[in-house]
Amino acid sequence: MYRLKKSLGQHFLKDEGIISRIVDVLKEDPFNNLLEVGPGGGALTRHLIKIPDIDFKAVELDDEKVEYLKKAFPALQDKIIAQSFLDIDEPFTEPFTVIGNFPYNISTQILFKVLDWKDKVPMVIGMFQKEVAERAASKEGSKVYGVLSVLIQAFYEVEYLFDVSNSCFNPPPKVQSGVIRLKRKTTTLPVKSDRAFTVLVKTAFNQRRKTLRNAVKSLFTAEALQDDIFNKRAEALSVEDFAALTFKMS
Secondary structure, eight states, rough: OOOOOOGGGOEEEOOHHHHHHHHHHTTTTOEEEEEEEOOTTTHHHHTTTTTTTHHHHHHOOOOOHHHHHHHGGGGGGGTOOOOOOGGOOSSSSOOEEEEEEEEEHHHHHHHHHHHTTTTTOOEEEEEEEHHHHHHHHOOSTTTTTTTHHHHHTTTEEEEEEEEEEEGGEEEEOOOOOEEEEEEEOSSSSOOOOOHHHHHHHHHHHHTTSHHHHHSSSGOOTGGGGGGGGGGBBGGOOHHHHHHHHHHOOO
């Protein structure tokens, strides 16, 4: 068998009902290429490799799990990328869907990596620490709305699907979990540039208790800062508001 490694944030899903719900959500939309992140003991993998007419790959950092998966599922012999997801290159030349019970210690970084690949990844279905899932899906006005919310929602429709109790895992994590689905938007928000958008959002939320005027004053002319929108705090602005503001940046 294999050992569980806390250092890698390993909490393996064991609840068959939850696994079935995740697979059912995946099958709602067509795809040709599928990447599973962090297959671990293969609870989800054994369902995914049975999906017909797709190209499947899995990325797993833990050598012990890689060996276990290859023995348990011979079909995976040449399908496993033995690296950290954060370090890999695009695994397919064509668009691909991403799925996984994502390692909680790097879950936010995983979403930012997906953003780097946004033109290749039309769909993500993932299990995250509930706090991260809620942040990704939250709208303006929420206390958890922030950098992650805005940057992800600029390119994806984010849907919080369901909670997952910690009793559904081995070992049970100390936190609750949630499953979300990201669907790539068909129309892209106009922004001055991706970089300007990212800088604006990060700067605005870096001092989220301040009004926007004080938080982002270094990015705009004194004249532009007279606009009433700068009286608001970052959490009050929609994704569309941030996008529109990039065109006024100096």
